[in-house]
Amino acid sequence: MRLLWVGLLLGIGTLVHAAVPEPVGELLRKNGIPAENVSVYVQRVDQPSPLVDHQSDRPMKTASTMKLLSTYAGLELLGPAYRWRTEVYHDGRLENGVLHGNLIIQGRGDPYLLAADMRAMLEDLQLAGVEDIRGDIVLDTRYFARRYHDAAEFDDKPHAPYNAVPNAFAVNIKSTSFHFLVEGGKLNIEADPELPEIHIHNQLNLVRGDCGDWKSRLQFVVEPLGDEVAVTFKGDYPSACRDKTLELNVLEDGPYAYGLFRSNWLSLGGKLRGGWRYGALPEDAQLLVAHDSQPLSEIIRTINKYSNNLMVRQLFLTMAAERVASPATEADGVHVVKAWLASKGLHFPELILENGSGLSRDEQITARHMAAFLLAAYASPVMPEYLSALPIPSVDGTMANRLRNSQARGSAHLKTGTINGVSALAGYVHDRRGRRWVAVIMVNDPKASASRAAQDALIDWVYQQP
Template identity: 25%
Template sequence: MKLGILGAVVAATAGLTLTSSGGAVAVGNEALTRDLDTILADSGLKGADVGITVRDANTGETVYTRSGNRRSQVGSNLKVLTTTAALDLLGPDYRWKTELQSSGTQDGSTLNGDIVLRGTGDPTMSALRYQALADTLKSKGVTSVSGSLVLDDTAFDSQPYGLGWAWDDEPYSYNAETSALTLSPDAKFSAGTVVVRVKPGAATGDPVQVSVEPANDQVQIRNTATTNGDAGITVEREHGTNVINVSGSTWVETTALSTVKDPTSVVGSVFQKALAANGIQVAGGIKRGKAPQGAAVLASDQSTTLGQLMNPLLKNSNNMLAEVLVKSAGGSFTNGVNQLSRKWAGLGVDPNWVEIFDGSGMSRMDQMAPDDLASILIKAKSKPWFGTWQSSLPVAGRDGTLVNRMKGTPAEGNVIAKSGSMSGVSALSGYVTTQAGRQLVFSLVQNNVVLWVSPKTIEDKVAVRLASDGGAQVATPKTQSVPEQRKAPAEKRTKVPAKDRFDVECSWIGTC
């Protein structure tokens, strides 16, 4: 590789040497450069766009880089930027409130006027907590409301999806709508979804029994599944509707998550049922609106803190939690990103040289570089919330999206990193301590990867090599063979069911 005068000066000033492959290495660590160059020369990366940056976590010194400044899609690695900026802007003690308000007056057991259910985006709200709000109203002696149940979700704008999201991901729980009034039906805080429970019928050939949790009158089930065979059950919501199709066959009980159209309407139905369970009748039905100024708070609920939310968000790569952070920062995707961008410079990211359109990284329009992600990892170490944030990242071979990766290697229990996966995109960014005791940060981003090649193998080899540096022997991770369908020529490949896909985060389809 020929260097211009300026390039030679820059390299010398930085204390680096440049290799023929375009990588850079701190003087005296040529072995690491050679090994990383070899890993990245894998034939499976033919035609792919790969960028990597490795830096000393304490000094910031560049240890290795290859196209580290090249912007590309980073998938869920964008959550590294979203969460750190949100912690800086909103603070780790930030909480979301859900309130039941009214400007009416109570006359005996009747509340004259409307009651308003006002949300601010709490993604952890559950049917039980909405029930508790209804219980509080009952404890005040109210049994009837002369007005309406007003649903106030105006804390967020009405755009449910981020720009550049894939329309065909709409039915899946990792692609739910973002609303200021929402609920999560499970412990992972899968906001904007419901649980579809399928039970076999009494006899072979009978239709299966299907129920929705929490119960509501917005979701409609179209069931063609039967009690026989082991073909499995497919649960998929029709585009733009709340009709969920259940098909296939099964002998055993199974559950699946499905997104819903308009989470606010589902919350309204769930809360109306909670009121009815308490014997509270609402004469005016349900409508949308904004809480009047000065309305009295009849009942309230407060979420867990933002700091506590980091664990389920990062360990499980929860997209909807990340999107709530954006809209909580500014009310809309656009304004929320603008507000969060005020904190990017302090995290080592120049707002002029990234393109960000959401919080989760699902947008195909998002663009940032491995250098940016490595800078965030270094800058985060100086923040007061760093301990909470770092402990929420997945740990190789132990938990989260890395629970089954790099087991039995020097990286297990050592590499603490955020994964990221979409069709054609894979990334891994985080911390690793070498066997010589040096703490490094690294970011590896791969784009334009063909679907029958597993880029995770490349990521694991890089992480394990970094963890092994300075040791007596370099270890390599155990790898799994790529399914034959992924190796087959294009004309022989068929559409892969959502439950079998590995081009998305494993936590999104329950395969971790």
């Protein structure tokens, strides 16, 4: 009888906690978010059933929490040590430092080929004996399929870095930093990298007053000029802001890559006679140098900790190229990820993938199934690399300023996700007794952005479990 009574008490406890925890529900109500627009799932990694299960079978838009699926798939399909290789060839003859012919760069999707890496490649090129390039710089980007894409279609912000579209030779995350510098009562604007293809027109007024939301007080106009671009800044800039930086994607892929190449090559003392163009690597081309990226285990740290859309889309297409065929399409990536899930016995009929980043109005999954692949990842050999790539509350990445007053700070690995009408948080919580939990909360509501406190309350509640 005593054992039966204990069992009944445990069953009642499970039923009580099956709903949204009261601290979470209270904050949702306070911010005007109906419970029916929220999905929550919490399960201990060593238990067969959830502690919290609220609308977990409802398909929900994920925003950037979809990166959790793409990066897990990447680790298992490609391996933590996978590296992207960029190779440089020539199709002519090299005599006494002079290359009589074209220099061909074959990109294979490196998500994190920075300006410093470009310079290192060119230093290696000089060590290989090249000093004077008499032909063109040819960019072979056929590893990914080319498709015309309107970068403004998501939110009408085509120059926002998060809207940058993939390219097999995407350099420096395709971003230009515009530095606003106040000195001697004057405002100067400088571009980094500083390329002659980027023309800055400064029409900003330097004004008094608090810095505040300085970005909302300025406007910019980007005007393409063939392979160059004019960027005009208008509006007001408060002098109290001192030095600020605005990241924009303003140059097309080819001109940007070529501009970085030429700028670094000339600064290294090299000579360049031709221009640039897209083209295919000839069969008889000769390899000069190769550059390997950081390992995937490091790449996904940048992807997930800072929620980089372009980098995860490059990964998504790389999985497609490696597992299906090249030139790779996003549809190939969808096929690869779904086939991989099925091979693990994970069948998610409601799953909609588009580009693997969550930068989509269509990508969706249920909270139950997001928790299912998080549980599978925890049991996977790649678990250490996977967890270490996720933001830690009040420590780093997109969670650096979250849960600062909670005992759970520093005790979770969580991925955020936010677009208009969608806010989500998912990952792992290490509770006060040393147990690990999977926690997922997704909000699809016009007031979703107001759910952050409720999300944090869920993590705190999980951490405090007796």
